[in-house]
Amino acid sequence: MTTTTHATSEHPTDWSALVRTEPHPSPASDEKRTQALRAPAFGTCFTDHMVLVDWTRDAGWTDPRLVPLGPLPLHPAAAVLHYGQEVFEGLKVYRHPDGRLVAFRPDRNAVRLRRSARRLALPEVPEGLFHAAVDALVAADHAWVPSGPGDSLYLRPFVVASEAFLGVRAADAALFGVIASPAGAYFHAGVDGISLWLSTTYSRAGRGGTGAAKCGGNYAASLVAQQEAAEHGCAQVLFTDAETGRWVEEAGSMNLFAVLADGTLVTPPTTGTILEGVTRDSVLRLAADLGYATQERPFGVDEWTRLAASGELTEVFATGTAAVITPVVRLVSADAVVETPTVGFGPVARRLHAELTGMQFGTVPDRFGWLREVGAH
Ligand SMILES: Cc1ncc(COP(=O)(O)O)c(C=O)c1O
Structure with missing residues (x-):
């Protein structure tokens, strides 16, 4: 019927x-x-x-x-x-x-x-x-x-x-x-961290485009940039805004967070050109609950470079369902390599990862009501 x-x-x-x-x-x-x-x-x-x-x-x-x-x-x-x-x-x-x-x-x-x-x-x-x-x-x-x-x-x-x-x-x-x-595990290098390739040739999304939608076309358009990243020894591409190329948007399939020395988490805002990640939202809520300050604000490649050099930026990590939280150990571009001061999981990423995966796997209480039992048989 x-x-x-x-x-x-x-x-x-x-x-x-x-x-x-x-x-x-x-x-x-x-x-x-x-x-x-x-x-x-x-x-x-x-x-x-x-x-x-x-x-x-x-x-x-x-x-x-x-x-x-x-x-x-x-x-x-x-x-x-x-x-x-x-x-x-x-x-x-x-x-x-x-x-x-x-x-x-x-x-x-x-x-x-x-x-x-x-x-x-x-x-x-x-x-x-x-x-x-x-x-x-x-x-x-x-x-x-x-x-x-x-x-x-x-x-x-x-x-x-x-x-x-x-x-x-x-x-x-x-x-x-x-x-x-x-x-x-999604990335074989997941625990040590990944390198990101700063693409200046390709954009992922423009104003009024489909950047905030999870549609196949976005990924088709990102593949050549991803190939470019691989040619430069990077696991993922970092996309910046299409207009100026100055502002960090997201990686090929993950959102990005920077951690400042005082424990503040910074992540680019969802203004229509990036995907509103479920993990991103979970990290923001969890971090606030754990007492970290969080900022959703434009984050520039120049700020990333400057703060990494001065030690004011301590960790960078990427978030997504597939890999949960993955440390970003360096940003590679045609003319510079910006090393993240912490190699591998820093204390903030490690704590968030432990809490989040603990909830997902049932070893940490689900205090936000995020879990839904499925497939009872
Ligand atoms: C482009 C892009 N950004 C971010 C994410 C992270 O989203 P989520 O945490 O919902 O998996 C994904 C993965 O789905 C993605 O493909």
Whole structure:
């Protein structure tokens, strides 16, 4: 049976009751799964199932279904393939010592997916549908949530324009999907820290552009800058503002923080050109709770250079769901290398990392109500 519904905030639909289940006829064997979970690399192996939901402008969201993971039935003229009308999310599910599976602030990802969708003229996934999809997938593939230290199940919700036509307009049909991938450490050099390449050739986002949206096009446009970073021995690219190149924005897939000698945390403001990271917001709230001063304000490359030289800047770190908190040990540009005074985790980054990952893994109390149990089975 196909379910059709237009949920409104006044009449929320119980989406979880509507998800149709088509179990995988031949899921991965215990042996194969155990092998895959032993040392999961990031984003290379996927669980047995996926959730798909159709949308059309006339019918709204229809037929939420949990089905075996497999290729999508996309017409070669599907709008996403030509015009890049696509948005996505990334969040993690952790296995707690008491056996519960919990997602970290999935409500923030649901909100951001809707905001990204608005910017890309895609349909907004109702929050209830987002959570029902996550729940259904984690319940079906709960055995894929790893239990090794630092390991988790990474979820990738996405919305793509699926209508088949050629022409530049918002598609009248879309597909919402969620897939899952067991994840271990993101950067191999994570503990020692990473180097950032200051790109002066490429910009990530301009005023009025899509910088604040999590859309595929932003990442496609960043790849060549990322290649340039790699050619200079750096793990990530640092993007500055498109107009002047003076102001720090963010790394290719992470937000940035500088720590001053008095313990103040400084991070660039979210004025439309950077992604509002869930980890960034969590670090800001956690840091304030721990008694650190926090500043969301423009932070210049020249200030970074000057304060690092004088010792007034003590730590730099990057934040993101995939790598949580990663120390930045140097900023490399065509004519200078700015070393961060602290190599590896400094005391502030270490404390925030310990608190945040402690909450995520269930060893530190969740005093902000950030965890949501998912996939009860
Ligand atoms: C461009 C960009 N900035 C920042 C982030 C960090 O966001 P979050 O903490 O929500 O993972 C990401 C990762 O999703 C990203 O891709």
